Amino acid sequence: MRHFVGIDLGGTNLKAGVTDENGVLLCKESIKTRADRKAAEIVRDMGYLAQNVIASAKLSPDRIAAIGVGSPGTPDNRAGVLLYANNLPFLNVPMRSEIRKIVDRPVFLENDANVAALAESVTGAAADVPDSITVTLGTGVGGGIILDHRIHGGFNHAAGEIGHFVLVQGGEPCTCGRRGCFETVCSATGLVRETVAAARLHPESRIHQVVGGDLSRVSARTAFEAARLGDAVAQRVVDRYLELLAEGLANLVNLLMPQVLVIGGGVCNEGDALLVPLRSQVDHLGYYGPGVAKTEIRLAKMGNDAGIVGAAMMARACLADGLAG
Template sequence: MVYIGVDLGGTNIAVGVVSETGSILAEASVKTLAERPSEEVIRDMAACAQKALNKAGLTQEDVKSIGVGVPGVADEENGVVISCTNLGWHNVPLRSEMQKYINKPVYVGNDANVAALAESYVGVSAGCSSSVMLTLGTGLGGGIVINGKAWGGSHGRGGEIGHVTLVPDGVPCTCGNNGCAERYVSATALIRMGKQECISFPDSLILKKAGSIDRINAKNVLDAAKEGDAPALRVFNTFVNYLALTINNITSFFDPEMVVLGGGVSHAGAFLLDAIRAILPRYQMFKALPIPRLELARLGNEAGIIGAALLGKN
């Protein structure tokens, strides 16, 4: 038997046929075209799943379950997407809609939780009894895994670590609150701080790499910091400091066996990891005690498909 995993994004839908051991056997993808009615998006999702099954030489009879990772809040029990801001979805009955096309058990989970689940099965946190994954992208996603199960919370709000308040009365967040972690620990934060530095220091290597202030991206800032550019290093050090605070808060709150860093920003690799590891002890209470291991995610984009598929194994 195989599992279908669906990674529903704002731009693309990626579908994979996943084996019992968490390998992707075949993939297919389709544009989301999020402005359409949700029924049409789900119909295309099902067609894409059928295409992936065909590629793998399998039929619906081989499918044990379908899992969908969504960029929003899921009612896991009822298989309903409660809210997906960037798709404009509210209370979409994903399970029942999908079952019109493929009549198998359908599971729905938050995309960051699903990525954390994938890493804990076949990625860097495999074998850990508990882990928390931070996805450092446009926003800051969080995923909690306890004893091999994704923890989505009692009302689908769990793992929203990007919206834990890091700085009371701080930078306004898209969620309506102020000072959320995601305003300080994300690609968006690197870009905002990079732009600020380039206004004061127009000789910065950041600006040379980007071409113009408007085109600064997170990679420009990280690359310039790696090359020793002072304004970029100031941004990087501020970013690392806030990320270390966030990781320390995860330790104090939940104390997982491992904290996993994923998402685009994590591609800065050892440069990022070494910097956080160096600063973490500063924040740590009980300095003599062991702390969660800190590692980079291994699965990349595949985590979305694999983790969604694994919802059916939970």
């Protein structure tokens, strides 16, 4: 049995784990990234963390077939260089050669949202189908497109920026420079913004009560909570959010018709309050003729392990393609 190491480079935490060749996680470790440091120090810690986790799995490094790294931003897997990472001090960092100085095994790089989508496809919510799209509704909206169990990266490995198609022309400014991107309305950040705006317009709304009168405490949960208390203002915020989310997801469905669309991120903790109306609206908006099978919407299953397992399975795929790491 071959083994793989997956490294998940996040803005807050740096995680690594060992998986078997089927993506079963055998052990994992996590340290703080401390992103205010120099890139070279962070990369060195990535190497040491990989070394530690291999030792914890009671394996010698030569039993590791390859190491995969999932990072924010744009990695160049051919050159083994992280070109750029949002929120982290990485600019043209030769990650492959630096990690290999500590653990001398093939190293492959990929975007973190893409590897999370691959994890759902290999051992998570979409493991039973070849084509899936994973959409994570967090601070931003991230995601990845999996076609025939493989990451669809486009010719330049930059595809799958699911948060950045425009849903509301001329809408709120987006971090990418456009306005009204899917991310600006369907991220937790977008939902919080609309909840606060509605509360300001309606001093009588129970939104104020839910956050103890302090609008800085509004989270992605607040509108759902106030709506459950019977507040009409909050219900309108929730309804509008669901409507836009359904439009966005239906756009993805109509473009690619995956068997499964996986959604994750904090907003999904609302469970059926989110899922039931969402499924029915996307079914309605999808371009399905009579008798045509419909895309299924499922909740993400991999949680905090998605980055580690996905990175390890990405490394497996690169080896299978005969790439040099």
